[in-house]
Amino acid sequence: MSLIKQGKRDELLTYAIKCIDTLYRNMVHVDSELTTIALIQGDALGGGFEGALSSNVTIAERGVKLGLPEVVFNLFPGMGAYSLLSRKVGPVKAEEIILSGKLYLAEELYEMGVIDILAEKGKGEIAVYDYINSANRKANSYQAMRKVKDICNPIPYQELFDITEVWVDAALRLTDKDLRIMEKLVVRQTAKQV
Template identity: 55%
Template sequence: MAKADDHLFSDVQSVGDLEISTPATPTRRPAIESTQSDPTKLLLPYIDVKLDFEQKIYWAAMRPSQHPMITMELLRDMMCVQESVRAIMEEGNREQCRHLEYFVAASQTPGVYNFGGNLAYFADCIRRRDREGLRDYAYACIDVVYGNAMAFHTPLITIALVQGDALGGGFECALSFDVLVAEKSARMGLPEVLFNLFPGMGAYSFLSRKIGMASAEKLIMSGKVYSAEELHHLGVVDVLAEDGQGENTVRDYIARNRRRHNAHSAIYRSKRRIDPLKYEELQDIVDIWLDAAMKLSEQDLRMMKRLVAAQERRLDRQE
């Protein structure tokens, strides 16, 4: 079994100028006091933010990490970023020089976008029968992906730039944006079925809307890690980039489409109206996921541990 795991993954509060009130759990979005602070100056421990007002792009990249997974701390930073985007867009109504048109989410960890959920935390909660702790984590995840899927309730066009492995919740996060750009060497997949679970934080909702229910189910149930080219053929990846050219490809995409931004923004808004994603849908699926998670056996949890070890070996080989 260890050999199969190797194949899967080897081939496969300090906030700067903002005054942010962070709750004990990230299930409620932190509030930015935009009247007392500058939302363009955001310093976060886990996300690097760069604002290019000339090109009207908000860049947000997860900082390099030895453990590039979705933690509660990263989720809090993601929600802070969403609040800052909304605050800037409100400012943009009065100051056009600060108006944004595109949001780009990326990662600075070489070869990895994000490995997804904190599997060690999952296993610990399940062993301790801590359903509430697992629920708080899962609800925080859907708070973030729902905000992404709604483009933060702004006219922005949102883009995920994947330049490495995006697995499980990392893949779900990338799927939650309007446009998915991936370098050819990037690999994405949903391995949850390998430890007798399913991806419960948005994958089914996003994939079924993008490629249809049957194709989404096939992808989820396979547990496979797909190449960016395979996913581009399936219609999951929207723009394929040469290796090392992801950022330039995003800039080129924006430059080519800038004159049509108004139309594209309206099209994405219309898509959300025609096939709306309700928060309650995500919440109901998380509740199903919680029921399933609490039924995992010790054998399933050991498989989960093997996947964590495989992720660590993947990173060690890159160093």
């Protein structure tokens, strides 16, 4: 928020690039034959949701809430949400999810195909191990399928970078009112974590 208030585009872009660098590394399997797995056991909003989506497999426990609230303060999630969601649920649904600002239950997102595995509350870690065991029993099939997904639905780094530049410019156009709303959301979210 301080970078936005001060109009520091270069520093804001540096922040955004650090975010997409982390997500992209996860998307490309940490430059190895790994499968990245995100386990969501608590609410994941904004960047937390984008981070989870960047994994090759997303597992969420029932009852957790996920969403992209940026539209509430007149912005959009610019670190990969559209790229990732549009490849999972199509561009129309991705835009709907982003522009709604709605918090979705994991169950809803599982039905849409955003979440890969829905675990019972408190059983997320077991679901991760179950997935790993299943993938290990059919390692060749799982590894080949992961490669096929990468070929059919690539997300080039340049795409993320270009969208991030749009995000930076949009962030710099936020009004004082927008920033006050952002601050209230941050305070509310921080209070929940404590």
